[in-house]
Amino acid sequence: MTTHANGLAVDVRGLRKQYGDVTAVDGIDLRIRRGEVFGLLGPNGAGKTTTVEILQGNRGRDGGEVSVLGLDPARGTRAWRSKVGIVWQDESAPAELTVRETVRHFARYYPRPRDPEQVLELVGLEGKANSRIKALSGGQRRRLDVALGVIGDPELLLLDEPTTGFDPAARRQFWELIRLLADEGTTILLTTHYLEEAEALAHRLAVVARGRVVAEGTATALRDRFGSEAVVDWTEADGTRRRERTDTPTRTVAELARRFDGEIPGLRVGRPTLEDVYLRLTGQEDAR
Numbered sequence: 001m002t003t004h005a006n007g008l009a010v011d012v013r014g015l016r017k018q019y020g021d022v023t024a025v026d027g028i029d030l031r032i033r034r035g036e037v038f039g040l041l042g043p044n045g046a047g048k049t050t051t052v053e054i055l056q057g058n059r060g061r062d063g064g065e066v067s068v069l070g071l072d073p074a075r076g077t078r079a080w081r082s083k084v085g086i087v088w089q090d091e092s093a094p095a096e097l098t099v100r101e102t103v104r105h106f107a108r109y110y111p112r113p114r115d116p117e118q119v120l121e122l123v124g125l126e127g128k129a130n131s132r133i134k135a136l137s138g139g140q141r142r143r144l145d146v147a148l149g150v151i152g153d154p155e156l157l158l159l160d161e162p163t164t165g166f167d168p169a170a171r172r173q174f175w176e177l178i179r180l181l182a183d184e185g186t187t188i189l190l191t192t193h194y195l196e197e198a199e200a201l202a203h204r205l206a207v208v209a210r211g212r213v214v215a216e217g218t219a220t221a222l223r224d225r226f227g228s229e230a231v232v233d234w235t236e237a238d239g240t241r242r243r244e245r246t247d248t249p250t251r252t253v254a255e256l257a258r259r260f261d262g263e264i265p266g267l268r269v270g271r272p273t274l275e276d277v278y279l280r281l282t283g284q285e286d287a288r
């Protein structure tokens with residue numbers, strides 16, 4: 001596959017991966033354009049991490065074709081590796097080193113690294129440059145992980161659940177960082193459980209469930225897919241909350257008004273949120 005020539009940073013067709021009896025990835029197709037921020041969204045166990053590990057070249061596959069920056073990751077060269085930035089969870093950087101020493105140390109692995117001081121600034125760790133890694137908070141630690149992922153000036157950055165465990169302010173700051181990298185032209189693939197994160201960052205997203213892509217497109221397009229529907233919410237006499245999806249909300253409300261003989265307790269009529277669409281696509285509708 002000529003991934004570079006067709007403007008694709010990632011081209012995945014029919015990807016499959018088994019772990020014994022468990023089918024983790026069951027025929028995934030993904031096409032990520034150069035310069036795009038792409039979100040891979042899905043519930044626990046959907047196959048996101050496995051997919052990212054295969055794209056990194058850290059896990060073998062049982063079927064399908066994969067091209068990342070023009071090469072099959074299973075045959076990734078050293079030069080190829082230097083172009084793919086990986087943000088590891090729990091990077092095993094020596095806890096006794098300072099932040100600056102660590103970033104400088106990792107820079108040496110790459111042919112054309114970014115300037116370590118600029119990277120520290122980019123991730124907002126310039127004030128912590130002389131702190132030892134063991135003294136960092138969880139959020140600062142994660143920023144360091146990102147610094148190590150981008151120090152080699154990668155063309156493609158792969159992030160697996162980058163903001164898990166972040167407080168809301170740290171998450172917003174992290175989003176700014178991702179946007180900065182995207183503005184510089186880095187192609188970014190991130191997995192997340194957070195819909196708002198995918199919506200805030202990703203140009204396009206794929207929803208994965210049970211090892212398959214169940215929907216793909218912009219957040220707006222996904223919401224519009226069920227755009228003709230309305231969601232009617234109300235409270236029954238015994239206090240339970242009810243919810244109904246319908247193409248004919250006026251009729252539903254009229255029927256409820258008859259049944260309640262007047263005012264419908266707690267009535268709300270709205271459009272499905274992206275979360276409604278997501279839960280429906282991933283077969284978790286009852287989770288609401």
Ligand SMILES: Nc1ncnc2c1ncn2[C@@H]1O[C@H](COP(=O)(O)OP(=O)(O)OP(=O)(O)O)[C@@H](O)[C@H]1O
Pocket residue numbers: 019022023024042043044045046047048049050051
């Ligand atoms: N090393 C492994 N050995 C056996 N089974 C595995 C292994 N890694 C993942 N699995 C299984 O494969 C399936 C997909 O897991 P994966 O970690 O790719 O999902 P995920 O979408 O990243 O989930 P999460 O959101 O919880 O991180 C799950 O059923 C998981 O239990």
